[in-house]
Amino acid sequence: MIDDPVPSSFNMAAHVLGRASALPDKIALSVVGQHQSEHWTYQDLERAVLGAARGLLDRGLKPSDRVLLRLGNTPDFPIAFLACIAVGLIPVPTSAQLTVAEITSLAGDLAPAAIIAAPDIPQPNHAAPVITTNMLSSFATLAPASYRMGDPNRPAYIIYTSGTSGTPRGVIHAHRAIWARRAMVNGWYGLSDTDRVMHAGAFNWTYTLGTGLMDPWTIGATALIPAAGTTPAQLPALMRDQDVTIFAAAPGVYRQLLKSIIPALPTLRHGLSAGEKLPEITRSGWTTATHSPIHEAFGMSECSTFLSGSPSRPADPQTLGYPQPGRQIALIDSDGLHGTHGQIALHKSDTGLMLGYLNAAEDTAAKYNGDWFLTGDIGTRTVSGAIRYDGRVDDMMNGGGYRVSPIEVEAALTRHPAIEDAAAVELRVKSDASIIAAFYTGPDVIDDTELATHLAAHLAHYKTPRLFIWRDHLPRGANNKLLRRALRSDWEAEHGQT
Numbered sequence: 001m002i003d004d005p006v007p008s009s010f011n012m013a014a015h016v017l018g019r020a021s022a023l024p025d026k027i028a029l030s031v032v033g034q035h036q037s038e039h040w041t042y043q044d045l046e047r048a049v050l051g052a053a054r055g056l057l058d059r060g061l062k063p064s065d066r067v068l069l070r071l072g073n074t075p076d077f078p079i080a081f082l083a084c085i086a087v088g089l090i091p092v093p094t095s096a097q098l099t100v101a102e103i104t105s106l107a108g109d110l111a112p113a114a115i116i117a118a119p120d121i122p123q124p125n126h127a128a129p130v131i132t133t134n135m136l137s138s139f140a141t142l143a144p145a146s147y148r149m150g151d152p153n154r155p156a157y158i159i160y161t162s163g164t165s166g167t168p169r170g171v172i173h174a175h176r177a178i179w180a181r182r183a184m185v186n187g188w189y190g191l192s193d194t195d196r197v198m199h200a201g202a203f204n205w206t207y208t209l210g211t212g213l214m215d216p217w218t219i220g221a222t223a224l225i226p227a228a229g230t231t232p233a234q235l236p237a238l239m240r241d242q243d244v245t246i247f248a249a250a251p252g253v254y255r256q257l258l259k260s261i262i263p264a265l266p267t268l269r270h271g272l273s274a275g276e277k278l279p280e281i282t283r284s285g286w287t288t289a290t291h292s293p294i295h296e297a298f299g300m301s302e303c304s305t306f307l308s309g310s311p312s313r314p315a316d317p318q319t320l321g322y323p324q325p326g327r328q329i330a331l332i333d334s335d336g337l338h339g340t341h342g343q344i345a346l347h348k349s350d351t352g353l354m355l356g357y358l359n360a361a362e363d364t365a366a367k368y369n370g371d372w373f374l375t376g377d378i379g380t381r382t383v384s385g386a387i388r389y390d391g392r393v394d395d396m397m398n399g400g401g402y403r404v405s406p407i408e409v410e411a412a413l414t415r416h417p418a419i420e421d422a423a424a425v426e427l428r429v430k431s432d433a434s435i436i437a438a439f440y441t442g443p444d445v446i447d448d449t450e451l452a453t454h455l456a457a458h459l460a461h462y463k464t465p466r467l468f469i470w471r472d473h474l475p476r477g478a479n480n481k482l483l484r485r486a487l488r489s490d491w492e493a494e495h496g497q498t
Helices: 012-016 042-058 076-086 100-110 133-141 182-189 206-219 232-241 251-257 280-290 361-366 406-413 448-456 484-494
Strands: 027-032 037-041 066-070 090-093 114-117 130-132 155-161 169-174 196-199 222-226 246-249 270-273 294-300 304-308 329-332 341-347 372-381 387-392 397-399 402-404 421-430 433-441 467-470
Touching: 012 076, 012 206, 027 042, 037 042, 042 076, 042 133, 066 076, 066 100, 076 090, 076 133, 076 155, 076 206, 114 133, 130 133, 182 206, 182 294, 182 304, 196 206, 206 222, 206 246, 222 232, 232 251, 246 251, 251 270, 251 280, 270 280, 280 294, 294 372, 329 372, 397 421, 397 433, 402 406, 406 421, 406 433, 406 448, 421 484
Parallel strands: 027 222, 066 090, 066 114, 090 155, 114 130, 196 222, 196 246, 246 270, 270 294, 433 467
Antiparallel strands: 027 037, 155 169, 294 304, 329 341, 341 372, 372 387, 397 402, 421 433
């Protein structure tokens, strides 16, 4: 039952690894590549998690302490994440692409009690003690800690998302968030314990962590992650050789795969897509090449996914799909009325909804319209009940599946001494692809390589514009507000992308 309440004594990690005792020898995780493989049974996985949890407590960490994760594309990431949650610590996963400046700013907001760090990942200038990956691995031999059960509404983890103000905001999620993800099992995945689920993303991406790891483990399935360095062109053969039944990726990965020769994939039932809108040309190309559909899901950092198509109820063409079982969705117009068109909103009672933004009570309150949480995305309900995506209320951009604030990119651009004004805009460059672009003014055109080098010191790679465009001025409204949408529509019209 999707609507049954969360148990009053609950732990997210215990729920994720709840099948370990019944399936001790089943493979929970395989890291696979053309020339290497690494396998973890459910027993191995739980032992590593609870050993790491014991080691963290032995280091003096206490329940409710925040632990910043600076880890790469290795199993250390999910082990550290679940180890923290198991004993009541609050892990904070972060992108390995963040620069020293970005992660230092974030750490200042977070005030972590410790940092779990890989040696090749940029670290913050912060006084918190560092636990290395070697130390984390050594904890596996310790006596296992016990799961710390408690109120399902207490904080479990924090993830950072770009805010419309240009400053990343910490999203606080409760232990109950994992309970809400059961709506995805049939409402999106069509997942069973016999499935072999491959996610094309890295371990340290929250999309991979949820869809590719925790949800398969919760149900007792096998999760497969491509080894670091695996190229998109190598994925189809891996899928065939590993008898993958469900494949998950961002739309950009599907687009790359379609450039390769895809062999017969007799065990593949369907693909999953999330992170950004899936272009219909990509969907149809994949279906033609593999004879299997892609089921898309729509969500956000504040609540994961809540609209989707599924094997039991495929989405209508050109739509995001249907509300998942148990989700209450409304479309609220500018007058606050509920109807068939408006801002997509989620009821505040949703078990998967965040507790709030870290250190930002006013920002949290601003996201609500009465009993409804406003997503910032516009939709239209079709006759069948599916929701069509109609764009954003604001100018937020999508960079490789991450939401990116234009203000953050513009602030980095204007640090360049030759730039006077700047605007960051997401541009559609092909029918199935969009990029982040930078429009700027100044005395003269600046070499693209110089600008890219400048931005590399201030922004993660996924936030960095792929196109730089000089203008003699940028359009602004009567109140001097930057008109980013005018820049986008003019450029796309000029380049035939309307």
